[in-house]
Amino acid sequence: MKILVVNGPNLNLLGIREPDIYGKSTYASLVQMIKDHCAKCNVSCECFQSNHEGDIVDKIQNAYSRFDGIVINPAAYTHTSVAILDALKAVNIPTVEVHISNVNSREEFRRISYVSLFAFKTIVGKGFEGYLEAIDLLVNLNKDK
Numbered sequence: 001m002k003i004l005v006v007n008g009p010n011l012n013l014l015g016i017r018e019p020d021i022y023g024k025s026t027y028a029s030l031v032q033m034i035k036d037h038c039a040k041c042n043v044s045c046e047c048f049q050s051n052h053e054g055d056i057v058d059k060i061q062n063a064y065s066r067f068d069g070i071v072i073n074p075a076a077y078t079h080t081s082v083a084i085l086d087a088l089k090a091v092n093i094p095t096v097e098v099h100i101s102n103v104n105s106r107e108e109f110r111r112i113s114y115v116s117l118f119a120f121k122t123i124v125g126k127g128f129e130g131y132l133e134a135i136d137l138l139v140n141l142n143k144d145k
């Protein structure tokens with residue numbers, strides 16, 4: 001099984017960026033955590049981060065027939081991007097949406113998520129653990145196939 005993990009804008013600055021909200025751990029440590037977890041689950045994974053909407057769309061398009069699941073934290077694009085939603089719908093790969101913070105208890109605009117219209121599950125407010133939970137959901141879904 002192959003899982004693509006996509007992180008959107010400013011998540012490369014984890015550790016530096018608003019640590020009260022996103023924690024003190026870095027993006028590199030998130031990637032390491034994901035890789036260790038995937039190795040335990042016997043899953044191969046690729047982690048991708050970009051600050052550019054079009055690059056994220058390209059990456060999702062490219063996943064077609066190459067990946068069995070997608071974990072995505074579209075970051076700020078969550079709340080604005082019809083293009084990312086449409087790319088996910090186009091490739092139709094089972095997707096779990098993750099947010100490190102609890103987007104529902106922050107500013108009003110963070111409650112809107114376009115990606116939620118496609119993702120079969122949205123995990124919020126669980127920090128980096130949310131990514132591991134998302135991977136487990138995709139692994140279980142794949143077992144049922």
Ligand code: DQA
Binds near residue numbers: 099
């Ligand atoms: C985020 C929440 C978004 O509202 C914000 O723009 C982000 C990160 C999160 O992981 O909590 O960049 O997706």
